[in-house]
Amino acid sequence: MSGLVFLVVPGLGLVAGLEREWEAREQEELAIGFKRLDDVILSLLDRSDTEVYLLDQLNEAADRADRADRARDGAGRLEAELDRLRRLFPGQFEFQAIDWPAGRLLPFSDPTEDLEALRNVADVTWGFRQERLSEAATLARLATGTLRFIGPCTGRDMLVTNRRILRFAGAGNDRRYFLPLSMRKAFVLAFVHETPDWGIVALGDLLRRLAPRLERQGVQAGVYDLAAGRLPPSPAMEGAGDGEAGGMAEAGWRHFTEGGRLFSVYAVTGTGRVWVGGTRPPAFSLTGRRLLLRSVAGLVVILLLGATWRQEVLPLRWRLLLLFVFAVGLPLLVIQVAGRDYLRDLRTRRTTESLDRADRVLVELDRRFLERKALMERFMTRRLRGLRFGTPAERAAAVRRVRRVIDRLDIFSGAVIDSRGRFLWESGGSGRYGDKNNQRFLGLLIKGVLDRINRSEDEDGGPSAGFVMEAISGLADPIAQIAESVGTIMSMAREVQQSWAFFLPIHRDQDRFRCLLALHWQRGEFEQAFLRREMRAWRRRAPDLGLYAALPSRNESVAVQPLPFRARLNRLVSITQAGQVAWRDWFRWGGRRYLALARRLGGLGGITVVAFQDDRPIRAELERVRGRLLGFTLLCAGIGIFLGLDLGRRFLTPIADLAEGVAAIKRRDFQVRLPVSGRDELGGLAATFNRVMAGLSDLEVGRIVQESLFPDRGVTCGEFRIEGRTLPAGALSGDYFDLQVLPDRRLLVLVGDVTGHGVPAALVMAMAKAAIAREIGQAADPVQFIQPLHRILLRTMARRRMMTCLLGLLDPARQVLDCVNAGHNYPIVFRQGGAAEILEGSSMPLGSWSRAIFQSFTIAFAPGDQLFVYSDGLIEAETGGEQIGLETMVPAVQARLAPTPAETIDRVLAWQRGLVGTSPQADDITVLVVARRPTADPTDTTSEVPPCRHGWRRETPGSRIARGPSRSPTP
Numbered sequence: 001m002s003g004l005v006f007l008v009v010p011g012l013g014l015v016a017g018l019e020r021e022w023e024a025r026e027q028e029e030l031a032i033g034f035k036r037l038d039d040v041i042l043s044l045l046d047r048s049d050t051e052v053y054l055l056d057q058l059n060e061a062a063d064r065a066d067r068a069d070r071a072r073d074g075a076g077r078l079e080a081e082l083d084r085l086r087r088l089f090p091g092q093f094e095f096q097a098i099d100w101p102a103g104r105l106l107p108f109s110d111p112t113e114d115l116e117a118l119r120n121v122a123d124v125t126w127g128f129r130q131e132r133l134s135e136a137a138t139l140a141r142l143a144t145g146t147l148r149f150i151g152p153c154t155g156r157d158m159l160v161t162n163r164r165i166l167r168f169a170g171a172g173n174d175r176r177y178f179l180p181l182s183m184r185k186a187f188v189l190a191f192v193h194e195t196p197d198w199g200i201v202a203l204g205d206l207l208r209r210l211a212p213r214l215e216r217q218g219v220q221a222g223v224y225d226l227a228a229g230r231l232p233p234s235p236a237m238e239g240a241g242d243g244e245a246g247g248m249a250e251a252g253w254r255h256f257t258e259g260g261r262l263f264s265v266y267a268v269t270g271t272g273r274v275w276v277g278g279t280r281p282p283a284f285s286l287t288g289r290r291l292l293l294r295s296v297a298g299l300v301v302i303l304l305l306g307a308t309w310r311q312e313v314l315p316l317r318w319r320l321l322l323l324f325v326f327a328v329g330l331p332l333l334v335i336q337v338a339g340r341d342y343l344r345d346l347r348t349r350r351t352t353e354s355l356d357r358a359d360r361v362l363v364e365l366d367r368r369f370l371e372r373k374a375l376m377e378r379f380m381t382r383r384l385r386g387l388r389f390g391t392p393a394e395r396a397a398a399v400r401r402v403r404r405v406i407d408r409l410d411i412f413s414g415a416v417i418d419s420r421g422r423f424l425w426e427s428g429g430s431g432r433y434g435d436k437n438n439q440r441f442l443g444l445l446i447k448g449v450l451d452r453i454n455r456s457e458d459e460d461g462g463p464s465a466g467f468v469m470e471a472i473s474g475l476a477d478p479i480a481q482i483a484e485s486v487g488t489i490m491s492m493a494r495e496v497q498q499s500w501a502f503f504l505p506i507h508r509d510q511d512r513f514r515c516l517l518a519l520h521w522q523r524g525e526f527e528q529a530f531l532r533r534e535m536r537a538w539r540r541r542a543p544d545l546g547l548y549a550a551l552p553s554r555n556e557s558v559a560v561q562p563l564p565f566r567a568r569l570n571r572l573v574s575i576t577q578a579g580q581v582a583w584r585d586w587f588r589w590g591g592r593r594y595l596a597l598a599r600r601l602g603g604l605g606g607i608t609v610v611a612f613q614d615d616r617p618i619r620a621e622l623e624r625v626r627g628r629l630l631g632f633t634l635l636c637a638g639i640g641i642f643l644g645l646d647l648g649r650r651f652l653t654p655i656a657d658l659a660e661g662v663a664a665i666k667r668r669d670f671q672v673r674l675p676v677s678g679r680d681e682l683g684g685l686a687a688t689f690n691r692v693m694a695g696l697s698d699l700e701v702g703r704i705v706q707e708s709l710f711p712d713r714g715v716t717c718g719e720f721r722i723e724g725r726t727l728p729a730g731a732l733s734g735d736y737f738d739l740q741v742l743p744d745r746r747l748l749v750l751v752g753d754v755t756g757h758g759v760p761a762a763l764v765m766a767m768a769k770a771a772i773a774r775e776i777g778q779a780a781d782p783v784q785f786i787q788p789l790h791r792i793l794l795r796t797m798a799r800r801r802m803m804t805c806l807l808g809l810l811d812p813a814r815q816v817l818d819c820v821n822a823g824h825n826y827p828i829v830f831r832q833g834g835a836a837e838i839l840e841g842s843s844m845p846l847g848s849w850s851r852a853i854f855q856s857f858t859i860a861f862a863p864g865d866q867l868f869v870y871s872d873g874l875i876e877a878e879t880g881g882e883q884i885g886l887e888t889m890v891p892a893v894q895a896r897l898a899p900t901p902a903e904t905i906d907r908v909l910a911w912q913r914g915l916v917g918t919s920p921q922a923d924d925i926t927v928l929v930v931a932r933r934p935t936a937d938p939t940d941t942t943s944e945v946p947p948c949r950h951g952w953r954r955e956t957p958g959s960r961i962a963r964g965p966s967r968s969p970t971p
Contacts, residue, residue: 020337024344030262030280034255037264037276038585040219042571044203044274045266051177053202054092054192055166061085062181062188078186079108088205094191098122106186117149121159122187125180128160135160150178150189166192197225199269207274220277227271266575324647328640332633339629343622350618351595355584358597358611361538361545365609366601369530373489373603380405380502380519381487387506389416389424389515398506399425402517410529412522416506418515419454421447445478446516452483453505454512486516489526491605500526500605524551527604528558535560544617548610565589572598573608592616654682661689670697696731709769711739714902717747718812720861723901724751724928725909727873727921734761735871735924736768743777747810748785749817751928753824753871754803761924764801767792768846772807782807782820782856786846790822790854793847802845806869808859815932817859817867822846825872828890830897832864832934836890864934866904868893873923874908879915901929 047053061081068077082095096118097109103119105112112118120143128138138160147154151169158167159180166177175194181187195201200223207214207221214221254265257280265275383405387398398416406414406427414427421443482490482503492499500521505513528551535547539560548566549558550573557566568587576583576598583598596612657674664672670693674686714723724737734754741747752768754761771789779785786807793803806827808819821827823845829837839859844852859867875884896907905927912925 020341024341033262033278033280034264037219037262037278038253040214040221040276041264041266041274042575044206044221045268045574046571047206048203048268050198050202051166053206054089055179057085058179058181058190062183066183078183082108089201091195092192092201094193095188097186097188100126100185100187114149117143117146118189120146121150121180121189124159125182126187129182151176154178196227197272200225200272200274203268203274218279222275224273224275225271226273324644328636328643332636335629335633335636343625346625347618347622350621351615354595354613354615354618355597358545358613359582359599361542361611362597362599362601362609365534366603368534369601370603372530376409377488377502380409381504384504384506384517387517389507395425403427406519410525411519412525414517414519416515416517417443417446419447419450424515446518448479449482449503450505450513450516452479453486524556527551527607528556531558531609532560544613546612548612550608569596569610569612572596572610576600576608651682654686657686658689661693665696709766710737715739715747717810719815719933720810720812720930721901722747722749722810722928722930723905724926725905727909727925729757729873729921729924732759732762733757733924734765735873735926736765737926737928738769738772740776742809747812748776749808749810749928749930750805751824751869751871751926752803752805753924753926755801757924760801764793764797764803767796768803782809782818783854786820786822786854790846790852794850797847799847802847804845810930815861817861817930818856819859820854820856822854823848825870825875828868828893829859830866830868830894832862834894836894838890861932863932865932866897866901867930869928871924871926873921873925874912874927876923877912877916877921878919884912884915901931904929
């Protein structure tokens with residue numbers, strides 16, 4: 001069981017490490033898959049502006065209708081185009097079309113409440129675009145109430161422009177845009193209404209067009225409106241588009257898997273969602289590999305448990321080899337698994353550090369802009385607060401100072417307005433602040449500001465100017481805000497239209513300011529100048545970090561190095577401006593991988609700045625660490641190989657020599673000696689083995705000598721055939737049988753069993769052999785043979801060793817066996833008729849008691865009778881936890897009697913081995929059979945009994961494994 005733990009515990013650790021590695025790889029594959037879907041969404045968001053998208057659709061429809069008009073099919077084509085737009089965008093478009101110059105309402109036009117106003121709009125637009133009238137002459141045609149017909153937010157200048165753009169016409173519950181379209185024979189006033197799903201209108205139609213191409217790429221996409229409750233048009237989102245469970249309700253980005261597919265969802269608006277779904281990356285499947293790994297691990301554990309249960313162990317050499325493999329290979333695997341985790345964590349950490357550094361740079365950029373703005377405010381306030389516009393000399397000096405400030409700070413325009421709203425001075429000449437109407441409104445606004453600053457009660461013109469400027473500047477209560485922000489650079493923003501202005505009251509007279517200085521930066525100029533200066537500075541301080549800014553107010557970008565991937569950066573800008581959060585991303589360009597962070601900077605008026613960095617330093621560091629990890633692994637492998645060679649020299653080679661020595665013992669080649677390699681434990685073991693082999697060599701000599709003491713042939717004596725067999729339990733046997741022909745032609749038959757086995761028993765057996773041989777020719781009966789042996793054993797062994805013995809003298813003339821039993825197992829006579837006689841007469845064992853009395857008895861043999869003599873090793877062998885016993889042996893032997901003694905012995909030994917099986921032999925086994933021929937030889941006419949002779953060579957008695965039956969001799 002300890003070996004099982006030794007193998008299983010590291011294996012479980014390895015399985016856990018591999019599962020962690022595969023899980024990390026699966027997460028990387030999923031991240032790449034989600035990244036691919038995110039890129040699709042980002043590419044869609046580049047064209048997701050509904051206003052721009054619908055304007056393009058209108059212009060394309062008008063161009064196609066105009067071309068058809070030249071081909072004399074204009075009316076039909078125009079009707080088809082307008083109907084197509086109505087079908088594609090239900091509820092978005094309203095078209096009012098008239099036949100020009102007749103002024104009749106066309107049949108496909110939507111109904112209108114004021115046909116005259118529509119004709120007036122057509123007249124104004126036709127005069128400016130087709131008749132090439134001046135702006136003033138064109139606007140002179142504008143009738144009263146026409147602008148109200150178009151919308152409450154319509155301006156006069158919106159009708160006199162050569163640009164086809166949507167103009168905002170209505171606010172409140174009916175937010176709409178308008179676009180006049182003049183063609184050769186028709187005029188169309190197109191209205192575009194903002195519906196609840198305005199934010200995803202363009203995306204929906206764009207996805208409809210791109211669906212076939214996306215399907216070929218294995219990608220499906222769609223839009224979803226939570227407020228309208230419309231499900232996506234594709235079945236791919238079934239079960240994934242219902243509320244929070246499907247990831248639709250959450251704002252921002254949402255990644256999830258459903259039905260084996262990946263989905264990426266982005267909140268375009270508060271209720272509008274765009275989703276993209278794709279197949280899961282097939283490159284790596286954690287589930288399949290995890291199942292395979294666990295199956296293999298479970299199979300190995302089952303095999304090990306089975307081997308442990310069956311007590312099957314590996315050889316020592318293989319166990320040492322496994323120990324070496326685990327001692328060297330397992331740390332290497334741990335190093336690789338842990339190294340991969342470390343590299344993955346290092347890459348994540350370095351990526352996070354790089355993006356955090358980029359974030360700090362952007363935050364620092366925002367902070368420096370505020371510092372720069374405050375520094376400029378202090379500078380302008382200090383230089384311009386004392387200006388006076390009273391006398392011509394004061395005015396000239398003030399203008400010179402203002403111009404120097406304007407030139408130094410790259411200010412677009414400046415003006416000085418007095419408390420009556422009059423422009424006293426304007427930089428760059430008149431026109432920088434618009435036409436006379438705009439200047440009048442601005443003058444009224446400044447008058448209100450000065451009145452508020454001077455705490456005057458005069459509010460004439462303030463509310464009207466405030467209303468106008470509120471619509472223009474996007475400021476609520478502009479008079480109050482400007483009055484409270486004098487001396488600071490303030491933002492004048494309307495939606496994404498960003499500009500900066502600086503107001504400073506000057507010419508103080510009797511605790512009242514007589515004038516107000518207004519400085520104005522053109523849209524984006526202030527930020528652009530600051531960003532270029534800061535980007536150059538950061539380029540010098542951090543050459544590896546790039547900065548990119550998009551100016552929505554000017555539709556321009558700022559960068560100080562060539563960027564071939566501006567479109568990719570603009571995607572980050574778009575997603576950041578839509579979500580108003582910092583966005584971290586990465587992208588590939590030109591075989592390189594860039595890390596990017598986009599942040600919308602509040603101090604810069606909401607401009608989005610992107611900081612990007614090539615991740616080559618990170619990858620170079622990873623390669624260095626990977627190289628060190630590989631070097632350390634190779635070093636450990638080299639050390640392991642060296643230790644393995646040393647292990648082989650010090651351990652495996654001696655163990656292999658020991659295994660060879662054990663094999664030599666099995667071959668009974670006791671001349672093999674092991675080399676003694678040192679003075680350590682293995683060297684001592686080899687020396688001990690050599691000494692043992694020397695002893696075994698002596699035992700082998702003793703075994704050979706002992707075998708020479710056994711009869712090597714069966715004996716034929718008249719009508720009798722005698723065969724004996726001994727199977728020793730060890731190298732030497734304590735059992736003994738002998739067949740000796742006496743001078744009087746009788747045959748001495750002896751079977752003995754010395755207590756114990758091995759060398760002591762073998763020595764006693766040899767001594768008994770010598771004692772019996774000495775009595776041949778002197779003793780006349782069995783008792784006279786064993787009494788001298790009894791006295792010798794009693795005198796020399798002192799009862800430490802005893803011997804059971806059955807000694808008989810076979811007289812072939814009388815067909816009798818005179819015998820004596822000295823404590824031996826009862827012999828059995830099997831009669832020709834089938835009866836078995838157990839001869840139970842017995843005396844004390846030899847050497848057991850000094851007063852032992854031995855009595856002889858006679859066994860008469862009829863034709864076919866057989867005497868079966870055996871030692872206790874035959875019946876005391878255990879099978880199933882119990883000894884075989886005499887009751888089991890007698891019928892078994894009787895059933896296996898053969899015509900010849902040798903065949904009978906072979907059958908009995910085979911039966912005994914079948915019962916015992918592979919269990920080791922516990923005691924020596926000796927079997928001897930005396931058999932008389934069933935009938936007399938009819939050809940034998942002599943009355944003289946032939947002498948006893950050795951009729952055949954007997955099988956080697958020292959064999960521990962029963963062989964096949966011997967050939968029967970010829971009588």
